[in-house]
Amino acid sequence: MNHKINPEIITSLQQIAGVSYVFSDAETRKHYGHDETEDYNFPPEVVVKPATAAEISAILALANEHEIPVIPIGGRTGLSGGALSIHGGIGLSMERFNKIIEIDERNLQVTVEPGVITQALRETVAEKGLFYPVDPSSQGSCFIGGNVAENSGGARAVKYGVTKDYVLNLEVVLPNGKIIWTGANTLKNSTGYNLTQLMTGSEGTLGIITKIVLKLLPLNKHNILMLVPFYKAAEACEAVSAIFRAGIVPSALEFMERDAIDWALRYVEGISIKVKENIQAHLLIEVDGNYPEVLFAEAEKIMAVAEQFQIDEVLFADTDDQKNALWKMRRSIAEAVKSNSVYKEEDTVVPRYELPKLLHGIKEIGAKYGFKSVCYGHAGDGNLHVNIIKSSMSDENWQREVPKGIREIFDLTVSLKGTLSGEHGIGYVQKNYMDIAFTTAHLDIMRSIKKVFDPNNILNPGKIFPDK
Amino acid sequence: MNHKINPEIITSLQQIAGVSYVFSDAETRKHYGHDETEDYNFPPEVVVKPATAAEISAILALANEHEIPVIPIGGRTGLSGGALSIHGGIGLSMERFNKIIEIDERNLQVTVEPGVITQALRETVAEKGLFYPVDPSSQGSCFIGGNVAENSGGARAVKYGVTKDYVLNLEVVLPNGKIIWTGANTLKNSTGYNLTQLMTGSEGTLGIITKIVLKLLPLNKHNILMLVPFYKAAEACEAVSAIFRAGIVPSALEFMERDAIDWALRYVEGISIKVKENIQAHLLIEVDGNYPEVLFAEAEKIMAVAEQFQIDEVLFADTDDQKNALWKMRRSIAEAVKSNSVYKEEDTVVPRYELPKLLHGIKEIGAKYGFKSVCYGHAGDGNLHVNIIKSSMSDENWQREVPKGIREIFDLTVSLKGTLSGEHGIGYVQKNYMDIAFTTAHLDIMRSIKKVFDPNNILNPGKIFPDK
Numbered sequence: 001m002n003h004k005i006n007p008e009i010i011t012s013l014q015q016i017a018g019v020s021y022v023f024s025d026a027e028t029r030k031h032y033g034h035d036e037t038e039d040y041n042f043p044p045e046v047v048v049k050p051a052t053a054a055e056i057s058a059i060l061a062l063a064n065e066h067e068i069p070v071i072p073i074g075g076r077t078g079l080s081g082g083a084l085s086i087h088g089g090i091g092l093s094m095e096r097f098n099k100i101i102e103i104d105e106r107n108l109q110v111t112v113e114p115g116v117i118t119q120a121l122r123e124t125v126a127e128k129g130l131f132y133p134v135d136p137s138s139q140g141s142c143f144i145g146g147n148v149a150e151n152s153g154g155a156r157a158v159k160y161g162v163t164k165d166y167v168l169n170l171e172v173v174l175p176n177g178k179i180i181w182t183g184a185n186t187l188k189n190s191t192g193y194n195l196t197q198l199m200t201g202s203e204g205t206l207g208i209i210t211k212i213v214l215k216l217l218p219l220n221k222h223n224i225l226m227l228v229p230f231y232k233a234a235e236a237c238e239a240v241s242a243i244f245r246a247g248i249v250p251s252a253l254e255f256m257e258r259d260a261i262d263w264a265l266r267y268v269e270g271i272s273i274k275v276k277e278n279i280q281a282h283l284l285i286e287v288d289g290n291y292p293e294v295l296f297a298e299a300e301k302i303m304a305v306a307e308q309f310q311i312d313e314v315l316f317a318d319t320d321d322q323k324n325a326l327w328k329m330r331r332s333i334a335e336a337v338k339s340n341s342v343y344k345e346e347d348t349v350v351p352r353y354e355l356p357k358l359l360h361g362i363k364e365i366g367a368k369y370g371f372k373s374v375c376y377g378h379a380g381d382g383n384l385h386v387n388i389i390k391s392s393m394s395d396e397n398w399q400r401e402v403p404k405g406i407r408e409i410f411d412l413t414v415s416l417k418g419t420l421s422g423e424h425g426i427g428y429v430q431k432n433y434m435d436i437a438f439t440t441a442h443l444d445i446m447r448s449i450k451k452v453f454d455p456n457n458i459l460n461p462g463k464i465f466p467d468k
Numbered sequence: 469m470n471h472k473i474n475p476e477i478i479t480s481l482q483q484i485a486g487v488s489y490v491f492s493d494a495e496t497r498k499h500y501g502h503d504e505t506e507d508y509n510f511p512p513e514v515v516v517k518p519a520t521a522a523e524i525s526a527i528l529a530l531a532n533e534h535e536i537p538v539i540p541i542g543g544r545t546g547l548s549g550g551a552l553s554i555h556g557g558i559g560l561s562m563e564r565f566n567k568i569i570e571i572d573e574r575n576l577q578v579t580v581e582p583g584v585i586t587q588a589l590r591e592t593v594a595e596k597g598l599f600y601p602v603d604p605s606s607q608g609s610c611f612i613g614g615n616v617a618e619n620s621g622g623a624r625a626v627k628y629g630v631t632k633d634y635v636l637n638l639e640v641v642l643p644n645g646k647i648i649w650t651g652a653n654t655l656k657n658s659t660g661y662n663l664t665q666l667m668t669g670s671e672g673t674l675g676i677i678t679k680i681v682l683k684l685l686p687l688n689k690h691n692i693l694m695l696v697p698f699y700k701a702a703e704a705c706e707a708v709s710a711i712f713r714a715g716i717v718p719s720a721l722e723f724m725e726r727d728a729i730d731w732a733l734r735y736v737e738g739i740s741i742k743v744k745e746n747i748q749a750h751l752l753i754e755v756d757g758n759y760p761e762v763l764f765a766e767a768e769k770i771m772a773v774a775e776q777f778q779i780d781e782v783l784f785a786d787t788d789d790q791k792n793a794l795w796k797m798r799r800s801i802a803e804a805v806k807s808n809s810v811y812k813e814e815d816t817v818v819p820r821y822e823l824p825k826l827l828h829g830i831k832e833i834g835a836k837y838g839f840k841s842v843c844y845g846h847a848g849d850g851n852l853h854v855n856i857i858k859s860s861m862s863d864e865n866w867q868r869e870v871p872k873g874i875r876e877i878f879d880l881t882v883s884l885k886g887t888l889s890g891e892h893g894i895g896y897v898q899k900n901y902m903d904i905a906f907t908t909a910h911l912d913i914m915r916s917i918k919k920v921f922d923p924n925n926i927l928n929p930g931k932i933f934p935d936k
Contacts, residue, residue: 106709106821107850129715151658162656164665165633178909184887186817187849188630190619190669191887191894191905192932193914197632197665201658218715241574247597247686247758290715294759349654353574381655382575419652419659426659437659441646446661448920452913464660 004068005045005090013048013090016058021049021096032091035076035083036138036334037429038344042084044071044091051096053171053179053210060208060458061177063090069461070175072204074146075117077138079334079345080427082150082203086462094145097210103128108216109168109185114145114209131219133160136423137331145209151201153423155252155330158380159288160217162423164200171211172199175454185213198449203425204460206453223251223288224295225323226302227273229312233257233281237355240283240379242305244352248298252286253380255355260333260376260387267336271325276312283379284330333376334387342390342398344429346406350418352382361412362386369405370397383422410436426464434466472536473513473558481516481558484526489517489564500559503544503551504606504802505897506812510552512539512559519564521639521647521678528676529645531558531926538643539928540672542614543585545606547802547813548895550618550671554930562613565678568592576684577636577653582613582677599687601628604891605799613677619669621891623720623798626848627756628685630891632668639679640667643922653681666917671893672928674921691719691756692763693791694770695741697780701725701749705823708751708847710773712820716766720754721848723823728801728844728855735804739793744780751847752798801844802855810858810866812897814874818886820850829880830854837873838865851890878904894932902934 013022023029024046033043050056063070069089076083085091097113100121104110105128112121119139122132135154136142146152148170153162168189170182183189183196199206230236236255243250256264258280265271275282283306287298303314317323337343350358359375362384366373371393377385386409390398410420410433419437420430434443447465450457481490491497492514501511518524531538537557544551553559565581568589572578573596580589587607590600603622604610614620616638621630636657638650651657651664667674698704704723711718724732726748733739743750751774755766771782785791805811818826827843830852834841839861845853854877858866878888878901887905888898902911915933918925 104819104821105713107819108712109819151656151662153656153658157656161633164662165629174909174913176909178907180907180910180913184817184882184905185819185885186851186887186890187820188619188621188625188817188846188851188890189887190621190815190889190891192902192911193674193917194619194632194665194669195910195913197662201662206661218712218717244576244686245573249686291759291762291765294762297759347658349652349656351572351575351577351653352655353572378656383654383656414652417653419654419657421658422654422656423658434660437652439646439648441642441644442648442663443660445642445648445663445920449661449917452916452920 004066009066009068010046012062013046013059017048017050017055023047032073032093033085035078035081037079037081037084039342040081040084042086044085045088047091047093049093049096053173056173056208056210057177057179059090059092060173060175063458064175064177064456067456067458070458071460072149072208074114074143075141077142078146078150078425078427079347080421080425081429082425082427082463084428086428092208094143097145100124101211105130109213110216111211111213112144114143114212116144118142118144118147125216126219129219130216132166132214132216134163134166137334144212148200148209148212149202149204150425151423153378153381153383155254155378157378158253159249159251164197166214167196167200167212168215169213170196170199170209172207172209174207175456175459187215203427203463205450205463206459220288221290222292222295223286224299225286225317225326226299227315227326228283228285228306229275229279230281230283231278231310231312233359234356235309236281236283237359237379239306239309240355241353243302246301246305248301250285250380251288252284254284254330255379256282256284256330256333256376257374259374263336263340263374264329264333267339268329268332271329279312284326337374337387344388344402346386346409347421347424348386348409348413348418349381349383349422350413350416352380354416354418355379355382355384358384358412358416362409365405365408369401371402371405381422382418407433407436428463431464432466472534477534477536478514480530481514481527485516485518485523491515500541500561501553503546503549505547505549505552507810508549508552510554512553513556515559515561517561517564521641524641524676524678525645525647527558527560528641528643532643532645532924535924535926537929538926540617540676542582542611543609545610546614546618546893546895547815548889548893549897550893550895550931552896554896560676562611565613569679571596573598577681578684579679579681580612582611582680584612586610586612586615593684594687597687598684600634600682600684602631602634605802612680616668616677616680617670617672618893619891621846621849621851623722623846625846626721627717627719632665634682635664635668635680636683637681638664638667638677640675640677642675643924643927655683671895671931673918673931674927688756689758690760690763691754692767693754693785693794694767695783695794696751696753696774697743697747698749698751699746699778699780701827702824703777704749704751705827705847707774707777708823709821711770714769714773716769718753718848719756720752722752722798723847724750724752724798724801724844725842727842731804731808731842732797732801735807736797736800739797741783747780752794805842805855812856812870814854814877815889815892816854816877816881816886817849817851817890818881818884820848822884822886823847823850823852825884826852826881830877833873833876837869839870839873849890850886875901875904896931899932900934
């Protein structure tokens with residue numbers, strides 16, 4: 001903590017944002033001190049809730065002059081600690097940037113402020129027959145700005161891509177207080193360096209995003225959702241790439257280990273799915289489009305692929321209620337695990353065919369270091385969430401042994417041509433594994449880019465880059 | 469020209485790349501001194517044809533030490549002068565990097581060297597049932613590395629995106645001679661700053677790309693191609709966004725002014741299309757997929773939209789030969805124009821609904837400054853190529869008046885929330901218009917990023933950034 005926030009700074013912040021939007025009380029600070037990352041709480045020294053880019057510009061100019069950390073805070077659903085004020089400073093809550101500015105139906109675009117909740121955005125554009133496909137599990141409470149900052153994915157990324165594939169243009173306040181638009185509101189752009197893509201996924205370390213222009217698609221009218229139980233988890237993983245090789249691009253292709261589904265079923269009420277005792281894993285598979293007969297044909301092809309493996313009876317969700325129940329189950333896994341035990345979550349990603357090797361390796365590494373893991377995630381993208389369960393492990397082993405195991409998991413991931421994070425970001429909790437994915441020369445370039453934008457290192461310090 | 473290339477440098481280059489791959493003769497230098505940009509020729513002082521990243525690393529280390537410009541040269545089909553050695557130096561021809569290293573059918577990826585011709589790549593993966601969608605008009609001779617450097621688009625970008633949407637990972641030699649991989653071979657990646665996307669479209673100014681990992685899709689089996697004649701050009705532009713608003717995403721949606729199609733028909737032999745006298749423009753529209761009945765339904769919907777405007781009889785291409793003929797006509801427009809007159813090509817891009825305003829404005833500006841223009845391009849993306857024809861204009865007016873007109877065209881483009889280049893890059897010929905698209909603060913950031921990678925400004929100097 002730098003403890004530079006004195007009464008004069010507070011007064012200046014009040015002058016900029018208004019007295020009623022500056023908070024120094026312990027309760028508010030604690031509230032904004034956590035996201036969904038393990039059980040961490042790093043409160044900012046002061047919480048400010050600005051409403052305009054001009055206010056943020058003034059705040060950053062002030063912070064830059066006094067070298068005070070500024071931490072952009074969104075919906076606080078992050079899983080890598082991106083919103084934690086680990087060096088104190090000013091917690092910049094973006095919650096008042098909550099307007100959908102314009103839905104441009106003629107150009108299939110939406111201009112939105114970063115504090116809009118992703119699900120609200122998706123539902124609002126859907127009312128106009130438009131589709132914003134990116135749907136992180138936290139979509140009911142996460143902010144679209146946080147999605148851009150972390151380059152979030154979700155279940156539909158397998159067909160529709162991740163946040164970066166929809167970001168056309170960003171209004172950004174730079175640490176020096178200047179405001180720029182990173183690009184243009186166009187589908188194609190070969191005009192200078194792609195700062196839009198550089199900003200997307202930069203985890204609040206290069207600038208504060210204040211407006212976002214997103215590409216939209218026409219809304220698909222139909223989908224089919226099926227749950228396929230596999231007797232062997234490895235075969236469920238193998239089926240994933242087999243489905244693509246059969247020429248199908250599903251709109252979702254989710255893998256859930258047995259434990260994941262059991263925990264979720266205990267956690268979520270009112271979902272009645274019977275799972276046979278010797279089922280090791282499930283795939284949740286969706287196809288979408290405008291022509292039901294095509295979807296039936298694709299579902300049949302998927303069934304034909306799945307039947308090459310040892311599977312039990314496939315459940316087709318017949319009604320919207322059934323579909324919602326299955327998705328609720330899938331989306332509740334992280335919370336269900338969290339309610340059971342202290343845990344660490346890793347966000348491994350590999351080329352999808354390597355999933356069986358990754359899953360097998362994770363279990364072996366767990367056995368070696370004495371931890372249990374629950375694995376699930378966006379298998380179609382090769383993106384496997386690994387929940388490492390503390391359960392009855394001693395605190396000492398949890399602190400000492402588990403990080404060694406995680407390092408081995410990431411070594412394995414990178415050896416399979418994958419990397420550390422598919423959609424959660426590096427943030428605070430993965431930063432000391434960055435040397436596994438990148439050479440020193442590479443990290444030096446990233447550090448120098450950070451310095452171009454933020455020479456005084458005020459924006460979200462202590463994130464992404466390994467401790468020296 | 470810096471004239472630092474003395475006999476010792478030549479000897480060093482020969483030691484690195486082999487005597488038979490270093491060329492100082494005037495003919496070779498002239499050959500590598502041009503691309504397809506107007507009638508420019510800026511020969512490098514020496515041409516080197518390395519074969520490995522290690523050789524390039526040694527060349528860059530040498531060039532960096534002596535501050536000699538290095539210009540990466542691909543298929544020389546560029547339209548913004550990206551491959552021109554405007555400050556002399558070492559012309560680095562990438563033609564020996566011509567191997568498709570691995571087609572990974574299990575992961576739907578291909579690893580390729582930058583000197584592979586794009587069409588060859590597309591055809592080779594198609595033999596395995598895989599689809600690389602990006603198809604610039606120059607695909608028969610352009611290099612995939614050049615496509616990455618310029619973030620090239622093409623006719624299918626409207627449905628499938630541009631080069632950047634397929635680049636997963638790049639091996640890059642940095643100006644200091646170090647070799648890095650920018651990312652991982654994964655579909656999702658939230659691990660550090662996105663150097664893959666920063667490098668894509670950086671026009672050879674940040675590093676030399678030596679390997680490319682691209683995402684592939686399953687190959688679609690069917691398509692329907694139709695040519696729709698419009699009595700009014702403005703209505704053809706309006707129909708473009710109307711098609712999307714009807715919920716259709718065509719796989720190509722190309723606009724051609726009357727002159728473009730006339731010139732192409734005169735230039736290309738053996739295509740018999742009769743165009744009525746008072747037709748002002750055509751749309752070339754393709755839908756693709758795996759289910760013919762769906763494509764018929766979509767073609768019908770497109771017809772229903774088109775019939776809301778004043779159109780003549782629609783031509784459906786029944787055979788592959790007819791389809792190829794239509795595409796050949798479309799792809800030959802630039803060459804046809806070039807064969808008729810000296811011209812300048814601009815690569816304007818706007819949100820697609822703004823196309824009619826853009827087209828109207830371009831004609832007004834042309835009238836004001838006394839030039840004729842032929843407009844065509846990827847209307848589905850809002851990407852309009854503007855060929856400004858010299859014809860009988862005096863050299864003086866061509867040099868003095870036309871740049872003023874171009875500046876007004878770009879002013880208009882940016883005022884419509886578009887930008888300077890959709891897919892050709894800025895390179896040499898558009899750099900002095902960059903102030904229209906970007907503030908000084910923004911350009912300063914781009915310049916500083918350039919300096920992070922290339923402190924001595926050896927890589928492709930004099931490109932992208934405006935003269936000071």
